[in-house]
Amino acid sequence: MTGGEDAFRTLYRAHTPALYALALRLSGSDQHEAEDLVQETWVRATRKMSGFRGESALRTWLCGVLVNVRRERARSAWRMVDAPDIEPAAPPRDDAAFDLERAIAALPDGARDIFVLHDVYGYVHREIAEMLGVVEGTSKSQLARARTLLRKALSPDEARS
């Protein structure tokens, strides 16, 4: 094993579990898609390491790379050709059986990214805006939208009212 490979494996093992959890959540628990996202994130990150300026934690920067990789892939036509169609997760049937992960997966892409980063991973709007290349106002409005949708999905009574 070369020194460079050794160093990379150390980095990989330190950060991949967090990246993989994020990738699973953003891809609607699609394991193959999540693995592809993690791989592409590392390829992109090692190529763009000069873009990491130490202003944010390395993990925050890597998460930003991953979110942007996922967004590019979602926009790309190839994905529709190459990947099997993933059925969007159905909203839970009642309060008792609610499945939070599935409800998150069913959120619209843009709102889900911001919701997951803010409410699950605890990033603040400033960090999210930097990661996604949007203004903080967009991050705030998308979070509000996601919370409203999630509340309705998990509370059938509210959805009907």
Next chain:
Amino acid sequence: MSELPDNIKRALSELPREREPDPALEERVVRAVLGRRRRWLWVGAATAAALLLLMAHPWSPARAAGETYVLLLSPGPGYLAPPPGQLEERRAEYGRWADSLARAGKLDVEGHLEPPGDVVDGLFIIRAASDSDAARIAATCPHIKYRGHIEVRRFVE
């Protein structure tokens, strides 16, 4: 700001923040990251050799009339990168485009730069009748279809 009920907040706080992927992913990623570098080194060496040949020998007789232009390819902010595992296919597509130029006597060099960077990733040296002809040729490159950026520069010997 829209707030969530306490039961959902509590459930969110209990979601796992880390998940161990399939152990096989590590080897796949290491191959993708380190293998790619080795491939780029090879391509870089091939490009350097081609450039040396270009400088050492006069233009071939089949070369089209006109001026020499350098097409500098860069990803640009909207570049649609190939999905994992399809890099070779993407390169082959660029290669087929280059072949069509070569058959018309309009291509002198194709290749990538080493190390790959944010600014310029690859280059083609072509023959074109004029600036606008060079721009027209550049516009047919698959790189444009993938929303990449091509800078067209006249090369003066």
